Amino acid sequence: MRAYAAILLLALVAACIPVAVWTLAYFVAPKFPNPTKATNYECGITSPGEAREKFHVRYYLIAVMFLVFDVESVFLFPFAVQFKELALFGIIEIGIFLFLLLFGYFYIWKKGALNWE
Amino acid sequence: MDSFARLLHLSPPLAWMALKLLIVIGGVMGIAAVLTWVERRGAAMMQDRIGPNRAGVKGITLLGLVQLAADGIKFFLKEDVVPPHGNRLLFTLAPALAFVPAMLGFAVIPFGQSFSSGGQAYHLSLLDPGNGMGMLYPLAIGSMAVYGILVASWSSNNKWAILGGMRSGANMVSYELGMSLAVISIFMAAGNSPVGSPVTLEAYDPHRIVEAQEGLWFAVRQPLGFLVFFTCMFAETNRLPFDFAEGESEIVAGFHTEYSSMKFALLQLSEYIHIVTASALLVTLYLGGWRIPFVPNPGVLLSVAAFLAKLLFLCWVFVWVRWTIPRFRYDQLMFLGWKVMLPLSMANLLLQAWLMHGRGIA
Amino acid sequence: MENALAFIGRNFFLIFGLMAVGAAVAMVFSKSAVHSVLSFLFAMLSIAGCYLSLQAEFVGVAQILVYAGGIVVLFLFVVMLVELTRFKEAGGIFHVQTPWAVVAVLGACAVFIYVFRGLIFDPASKDALVLKPELAQGLDVASQNAQAVSRGLFAEYLLPFEILSVILLVALVAAVAIAKQERA
Numbered sequence: 001m002r003a004y005a006a007i008l009l010l011a012l013v014a015a016c017i018p019v020a021v022w023t024l025a026y027f028v029a030p031k032f033p034n035p036t037k038a039t040n041y042e043c044g045i046t047s048p049g050e051a052r053e054k055f056h057v058r059y060y061l062i063a064v065m066f067l068v069f070d071v072e073s074v075f076l077f078p079f080a081v082q083f084k085e086l087a088l089f090g091i092i093e094i095g096i097f098l099f100l101l102l103f104g105y106f107y108i109w110k111k112g113a114l115n116w117e
Numbered sequence: 118m119d120s121f122a123r124l125l126h127l128s129p130p131l132a133w134m135a136l137k138l139l140i141v142i143g144g145v146m147g148i149a150a151v152l153t154w155v156e157r158r159g160a161a162m163m164q165d166r167i168g169p170n171r172a173g174v175k176g177i178t179l180l181g182l183v184q185l186a187a188d189g190i191k192f193f194l195k196e197d198v199v200p201p202h203g204n205r206l207l208f209t210l211a212p213a214l215a216f217v218p219a220m221l222g223f224a225v226i227p228f229g230q231s232f233s234s235g236g237q238a239y240h241l242s243l244l245d246p247g248n249g250m251g252m253l254y255p256l257a258i259g260s261m262a263v264y265g266i267l268v269a270s271w272s273s274n275n276k277w278a279i280l281g282g283m284r285s286g287a288n289m290v291s292y293e294l295g296m297s298l299a300v301i302s303i304f305m306a307a308g309n310s311p312v313g314s315p316v317t318l319e320a321y322d323p324h325r326i327v328e329a330q331e332g333l334w335f336a337v338r339q340p341l342g343f344l345v346f347f348t349c350m351f352a353e354t355n356r357l358p359f360d361f362a363e364g365e366s367e368i369v370a371g372f373h374t375e376y377s378s379m380k381f382a383l384l385q386l387s388e389y390i391h392i393v394t395a396s397a398l399l400v401t402l403y404l405g406g407w408r409i410p411f412v413p414n415p416g417v418l419l420s421v422a423a424f425l426a427k428l429l430f431l432c433w434v435f436v437w438v439r440w441t442i443p444r445f446r447y448d449q450l451m452f453l454g455w456k457v458m459l460p461l462s463m464a465n466l467l468l469q470a471w472l473m474h475g476r477g478i479a
Numbered sequence: 480m481e482n483a484l485a486f487i488g489r490n491f492f493l494i495f496g497l498m499a500v501g502a503a504v505a506m507v508f509s510k511s512a513v514h515s516v517l518s519f520l521f522a523m524l525s526i527a528g529c530y531l532s533l534q535a536e537f538v539g540v541a542q543i544l545v546y547a548g549g550i551v552v553l554f555l556f557v558v559m560l561v562e563l564t565r566f567k568e569a570g571g572i573f574h575v576q577t578p579w580a581v582v583a584v585l586g587a588c589a590v591f592i593y594v595f596r597g598l599i600f601d602p603a604s605k606d607a608l609v610l611k612p613e614l615a616q617g618l619d620v621a622s623q624n625a626q627a628v629s630r631g632l633f634a635e636y637l638l639p640f641e642i643l644s645v646i647l648l649v650a651l652v653a654a655v656a657i658a659k660q661e662r663a
Binding site: 004055057058059060061063064065066067068070071072074075077078079081082085086089090093096097098100101103104105107108111113 | 531537541544545548549550552553556557559625626628629630632633637640641643644645647648650651652654655658659
Binding site for chain 2: 004005006007009010011013014015017018019021022024025026028029030031032037038040041055059062063065066069070073076077079080081082083084088091094098102105109114115116
């Protein structure tokens with residue numbers, strides 16, 4: 001471990017702040033429980049049905065597309081730091097890599113997966 | 118300066134680290150707290166109102182700054198309602214899940230020029246340069262920000278909350294791509310500039326990125342990348358025009374509809390901390406970090422002041438934009454993220470690679 | 480105090496490893512799907528901590544970016560998407576899955592033992608872990624590990640790298656095809 005003690009300390013302090021705040025609020029805050037207060041907020045009407053509804057599949061699609069391009073960008077990081085040494089050869093390599101992904105990108109564009117209907 | 122140096126020699130490295138830790142935590146949380154006041158006063162100014170000006174101690178209101186203390190006390194003294202129909206454990210945990218990554222993000226940002234005292238180099242960033250993570254670290258931590266919102270929304274078991282959480286989850290994820298592709302072109306440019314410091318630094322080390330902006334800021338060299346990154350930062354922090362986590366005109370208060378008391382305050386505070394971190398990232402990557410134009414070696418105090426000035430200005434821009442530009446529609450947001458920002462950042466990457474190759478660098 | 484700190488500093492890999500195993504166990508045994516996903520997130524972050532303690536910062540950060548920041552988000556979306564309350568009575572799928580899961584784990588163990596057979600059966604030959612020392616020539620790997628990765632990726636393992644983009648393409652097309660089918 002190099003200089004990570006700093007990050008660990010920061011994480012520790014950052015985790016302690018919410019805990020301290022919860023504890024303090026627990027002792028200071030008033031408590032008047034009330035069945036009406038505990039009901040779900042829905043603009044005043046009684047909530048019809050479950051809140052955890054089935055979500056549209058497009059959210060899943062967004063997450064998968066994000067994952068693919070995220071992996072792509074992670075592979076671009078080593079290319080960027082070694083850009084000078086890789087020279088033209090590296091640009092061609094990354095060009096092929098990007099071309100294939102751009103092909104996929106235009107495919108999903110044409111398929112309308114990027115439209116939010 | 119001399120007494121300052123002597124003070125540093127007295128301290129073991131651990132004390133120096135603790136000092137930096139104090140500066141980072143205090144600075145970030147302090148700016149974030151003041152930012153809530155700036156937001157309210159700024160909004161009032163733009164809407165031709167007065168804004169908070171009544172809270173005060175014996176008539177001293179400090180332009181309404183005392184309101185901050187009043188708000189803080191009030192948050193503690195409010196009842197903490199935990200919805201029994203949700204998930205109590207996750208409902209309590211979610212503010213911490215939002216708060217901790219927000220605090221961690223600042224750790225690698227250099228907020229002033231490095232200096233040496235008594236043969237030892239002191240770097241003004243919590244993590245010293247050469248740590249191997251560099252600017253990738255705030256990106257990685259930034260991608261954790263989505264969990265606070267998703268968990269908060271799911272555990273509330275409220276329709277508005279879940280809608281807001283899902284929307285902002287998809288939103289943050291979409292704009293992360295444009296952001297990381299824009300940053301990659303910065304790494305390429307930074308790796309090609311000569312390094313002044315003796316340490317062999319990775320091209321993505323923030324100290325090297327600041328070093329590389331000695332001549333021209335990256336905002337000037339890569340205006341397209343700057344534009345993309347700047348826009349993506351608004352989506353990542355869930356600020357207007359992209360604040361679909363809240364969207365009060367459609368889904369009440371979004372993911373924190375059921376939150377009250379200090380838990381709400383923590384969620385709110387982490388949003389403002391995200392703004393501070395996003396501004397710091399923008400300053401470091403595109404606006405020259407602590408550098409002042411035409412001053413090659415500003416020294417410790419001036420460089421910290423320059424960094425702070427840029428940071429505060431960008432924080433103000435976040436507030437300014439919020440009260441100037443109306444909210445997008447959700448399909449427009451997806452259009453902008455996937456069909457504008459992603460191709461633009463990719464074009465920026467290829468353009469920069471081609472330009473650098475043309476200049477004979479690669 | 481100093482001794483305790485030094486002890487912790489030496490054993491970060493162990494600490495993070497135990498945290499990862501604990502989180503993985505919690506993931507398997509927790510009743511709620513969202514709790515499982517969050518335990519998985521914690522396990523992924525602990526594994527990133529393991530990489531950091533081995534001074535492989537680039538791999539560690541990539542682990543956070545891809546697994547903790549991408550795959551877990553996908554899982555969380557899916558858990559929210561399929562509304563698991565309706566699947567409670569349909570526990571039958573696990574009877575199909577369990578034998579296959581055991582087979583998959585045994586297969587993974589076999590591959591692991593095969594790859595690291597030199598290290599396991601003959602611990603004296605420690606260089607079994609150093610795959611290509613010539614790749615790191617002239618680099619201070621400890622502080623330039625992204626460059627070391629890049630040398631391997633763009634020279635030695637170029638073909639797998641390009642094939643990877645085809646795999647990503649397949650994932651993209653498949654996801655769109657499935658989603659479109661469901662919509663029709």
